[in-house]
Amino acid sequence: MTHPVPLAEIWRGPFLESVHSGHAVVCDASGEVVHAWGDPTATVLPRSSAKMIQALPLVESGAADAASLWQEHLALACASHQGADIHTRRVRGWLEHIGMRDSDFRCGAQVPADTDAAHALIRENARPCQYHNNCSGKHSGFLTLNRHLGAGPEYIEPDHPVQKAVREAFEDVTGQDSPGYGIDGCSAPNFATSLNGMARAMAFFAAARTDDSAPRASAAARLREAMAAYPELVAGEGRACTELMRAAGGRVALKTGAEAFFVAMIPEKKLGVALKVADGGTRGAECAIAAILVKLGVLEPDHPATRKRMNAPIRNWRGIETGMIRPSVEMA
Structure with a gap:
């Protein structure tokens, strides 16, 4: 086994103060490793980076079309959103559209990360609902699929038809049997795989076409x-997901996951990327994914969204530049 390698560095003046180490893999459409840092075989929990895989059964089963879902719904099914009005308004509309209520969710209530939404709850002396949960779009997809399957209400149980469909799709696109699962923050199973498996899955998504005769490939392209x-x-x-996708001008689809996971799909190159920072530091993962996208030629190094995360100045409370976060020598 290869140990984690440095991916991002924190410098204070001339001193290397901290290092974020981890693993990263780039795969092509055939599943072959194009680039690797650290251990491609490391077993990982992809957390929310797997949401587009978890949404595959929703689309390929016909449940999404049967419910007349729009492209916005599919984006939300893959989201870890802020709980802002643009998110919760759509989730509430989705629930109403399929005849469900907030109490049908099994994700749990969460205070919105969006400041305006959180302050609105405080002013109203109101408690957050489950639709505020950052995973409520994914769970709306689960509920839609569950209604289509006619299964029981506990759709997050690992032996429920919804999660069985998710696991089958997950193992297929990663090309590996999952060694097990952990329970995610939203209470759904999060299946483990190798980092290489996640990069292979992202390459599958990157190479997929909406006109493909295979339902799974077509579903992947739509998502x-x-x-x-x-x-x-x-x-x-x-x-980071939102700003870097905008910076790439639609050439890349990105998704982060808890504990410093990140994936990317690059359709023009039919490449998939997966990375994990070992210490769970988000700033390290954001720096590393930006560096990889720059290396692959789909993100401009001087774009403000890139510079916010890669070669980014660190300033103190007086605005004095005291250092920077930058890719490691290995990553650069």
């Missing part, structure tokens, strides 16, 4: 295109 078309729904203002 990828929805993410690229609605970056603001996938995350939110100020977030």
Whole structure:
């Protein structure tokens, strides 16, 4: 096994102060490794980076079309959103459209990460609902698929038909049997795989076409295109997924996951990327994914969204530049 390698560095003046180490893999459409840092075989929990895979059964089963879902709904099914009005308004409309209520969710209530939405709850002396949960779009997809299947209400249970369909899709596109799962923050199973498996899955999404005769490939292309078309729904203002997708001009679909996971789908090159920072530091993962996208030629190094995360100045409370976060020598 290869140990984690440095991916991002924090410098204070001339001193290397901190290092974020981890693993990263780039795969092509055949599943072959094009670039690798660290250990491609490392077992990982992709967390929310797997949401587009978890949404595959929703689309390929015909449930999305039967419910007349739009591209915006598909983007939300892949989202870890801020709980802003643009997100919760659509989720509430989706629930109403399929005849469901907030109590049908199994994701749990969460205070919105969006400041305006959180302050509105405080002013109204109101508690957050489950539709505020950053995973409520994914769970709306689960509910839609569950209604289509006619299965029981506990759709997050690992032996439920919804999660069985998710696991089958996950193992197919990663090309590996999952060794197990952890329970995610939203209470759904999060299936484990290798980092290489996740990069292979992202390459499958990158190479997929909407006109493909294979339902799974067509579904993958629809989900990828929805993410690229609605970056603001996938995350939110100020977030890396949203800003970097905009900076790439739709050439890349990106998704972060908890504990410093990141994936990317690059359709023009039919490449998939997966990375994991070992210490769970988000700033390290954002720097590393930006560096990889620059290396692959789909993100401009001097774009403000890139510079916010890669070769980004660190300033103190007086605005004095004290250092920077930059890719490691290995990554650069």
